[in-house]
Amino acid sequence: MKNKNIVPKESNFSAWYSSIINEAKLALYTSVKGSIIFLPNAWLIWQLIKKKIDDEFKKIGVKNVQLPTFINANDFMKEVKHIGGFAPETFTVSTCLPNPSKLLSNNDSQITSEFIASKQNTSFHDSIIIRPTSEVIFCDCFKKILNSYNDLPILYNQWCNVFRNEKNTRPFLRTNEFYWQELHTIHQTEQEAITQAIKTIKIYKKILKNELCMPFIYGEKTINERFAGAIKTFTLESLMPDGQALQCCTSHYLGQNFAKAYDIKYQNQNNQFDYVYQTSAGLSTRIIGGLIMTHSDNNGLVLPLNLAPIQIAIIPLEKNNLQINNCVKNILKSIKNKYRVEIDDSDKGLGYKINNYQVQGTVFIILIGKNEIQKNVLTIIQRNQHEKIEINPNNLKHFLKENGKNYQKQLYEKAKCFFESSIVKVNNFDEFKQAINQHKFVEAKFKQSTKNEEEIKKLTGATARCIKHKAKKNDKCFFSNEQATDIVYFARSY
């Protein structure tokens, strides 16, 4: 029962990824380059991930807000590193459409000249930025609502769309518009803010492992790879089956950089004014890309049970059979409150139906025919197993619970096994190049240097993914041969 519309993973990984997205009805392109439509399956996966993160955030007192998409260009200019980091990929808004009467005249050259004329009147400093991230508006918000130390800490989060003008786009992984949560917090002390940044990354760790079943390496970014404006950036890095790393999420300690640029002050216990210490953190819809690549196979999507849009499908093997219909009804009734279940009693062939559910990542397909009724069993096809299983209908709930748990574990263990087998330690640049060309996740002693990181990227395509820990005294940098500062992971990345 091979799915012929899916390009084999082994023959062309990138074409495999695209065919999964098509066949599993996840996304469509539009005529704006780099924009995608999230079809119901993909949007539901995101909503399910969102709910898990939101629940964890609520437990630590985070409140959701919603900030405007448009940012004043003058405001955006205040934190120099921040604007420097984002300027090349930021969209601006300038003007309304030409006069509608002109538009309706359908005279193209007239419309265009009116359009250009309307744009010439805007200077950059009167202009509006479309948010690539929302630090600037959160700062404005904090400045306005913060009075005294009694108000601190403030933990605000928003779920929103952000916009970046990307040259090379791929559905979920890199698009002009994507969805994320951005958590922004302000605190009285440096220590409290750093603690929050780490607490946030711990929440991401829990979600990634337990819900997405994705293994990862946790570490701090090198100076060169830090978020624009941050003092520390913590990251979770995963590895895709093609040997490219994926940055899953990041949590930043911003220090007082933004607080000073945007004047976020409060009255402390001694009636003096202090600047706050700040953090921000985000996880985006690019994780859907990671989720697809980590688990899926040549029959389509493989998803953790928690995140499968249709968790269970029921297929009656015959039409107009009262006993079969009653059995289907009873099964549906007993599980529909706990699982997302769909019945397919259409005229399509059984092979088509099974393929159709497997490609969408459905974990359990329950077959009910004459034979099943006679033997008082249900035939079950589990997404990651070749053999069909027969179970007693009375055991169904227990079966789903236990096998569901195991299924999640199996997914995680399989991915973890691959990740661990891909980590290679190297001692010099020759070994490094060889390992990178073999699509490995490379561990190396390194002396942090922006210049050398850029040189390494130019020569091999690999970037520093994160720092494992500090180097020992006699560790030599694999690249410069100088005293190493850190043990760093390198890989090519999405």
Place this chain on the structure above:
Amino acid sequence: MKNKNIVPKESNFSAWYSSIINEAKLALYTSVKGSIIFLPNAWLIWQLIKKKIDDEFKKIGVKNVQLPTFINANDFMKEVKHIGGFAPETFTVSTCLPNPSKLLSNNDSQITSEFIASKQNTSFHDSIIIRPTSEVIFCDCFKKILNSYNDLPILYNQWCNVFRNEKNTRPFLRTNEFYWQELHTIHQTEQEAITQAIKTIKIYKKILKNELCMPFIYGEKTINERFAGAIKTFTLESLMPDGQALQCCTSHYLGQNFAKAYDIKYQNQNNQFDYVYQTSAGLSTRIIGGLIMTHSDNNGLVLPLNLAPIQIAIIPLEKNNLQINNCVKNILKSIKNKYRVEIDDSDKGLGYKINNYQVQGTVFIILIGKNEIQKNVLTIIQRNQHEKIEINPNNLKHFLKENGKNYQKQLYEKAKCFFESSIVKVNNFDEFKQAINQHKFVEAKFKQSTKNEEEIKKLTGATARCIKHKAKKNDKCFFSNEQATDIVYFARSY
């Protein structure tokens, strides 16, 4: 216990509205004109409304999708009435920021000249529209996924932000960016599509009455007031305490207008190609403005229990009293799974605390002091009542359930009473003018005429809100004195 920061409703309605938004911590302005920050209270209200609508939509088989914000200008041009209706208030995206090295030079004139130069290269037809509504992309999506009649109907909804360049903005009621759901459906027949448009408005009716406790009048829009590109627009119109109508939501039957412009065809039962019949419908965050105005008073927000961010507050009247603390703990434990509850045991004064909760629309404030412990009672202040009530702690759950239900009813009845008393029937233009000047919701026999509607608006500021029903044979138009076509409601509006 009057709240001095709230401008009295009677003295200046508009200033009252603004002061409620400030004091109840609902929204902040930013430096981009017409943009607002939704603070946690306002965003939670929207999330609660969203959940109710989403649950109803799910029951009828609606699936959520997410479409891009950017629309290709060429695509936008295809439905002539649609573009004509939206062009004046649509933003466009043109270009990235100037080169970051120039930005960092901080040389303003250089930045500005580079910025203008980069804009001159874009012609309108290469340009990108920021969605004012998403018909165009939904059409693109439907065209791509629709094959045969087996696929129909398709009911897709999205929760998103949309953008319109408004001259006069007010928080929630009219902003450059707002949030809404937009439901888009396609069908095989005209009848099925019209039925869907009416089914959608029925869901809105249920939510408005039961959840928002807002009374409304249901009707169809006049030709002049229809959605750009629609054949029929159904609307729910409410009336604010200042006598201005508020369009709460709309549901449109679009016929085949968009299907033909965007080529949305399917293979029918006879293997021939047919265009679909389409609907769209939306309810936006402007309803939060309506909710605030409908119920609130000079002490702040009044909200239906279902939608209050903090439904119940518990205030211990003494600190470090073991009996009081235990009682507070037990009460919290017994109700926190069912209600959003907050405890205020800070050092602030009792008056301040009560004001603070009342201004945020908290429905029940529970006071627990020595006196309460001694008498084994709880003192309760209900948001819409002057007298405090004493109840037995064992009756609390029952009390909250019953009084909660009644509270919702009281809010609805009070608002309905006002609305009904504001409806005035008129027979001629003099009566019409007088009624409009008295801020009434005016019912009049009218002969539909775009020219006359525009004339009436110019002379009185009033617009046709909706059609009540068809006119009788001898009914004369109050304005033109010709044979009337319809009985129409008029009012000034938000």
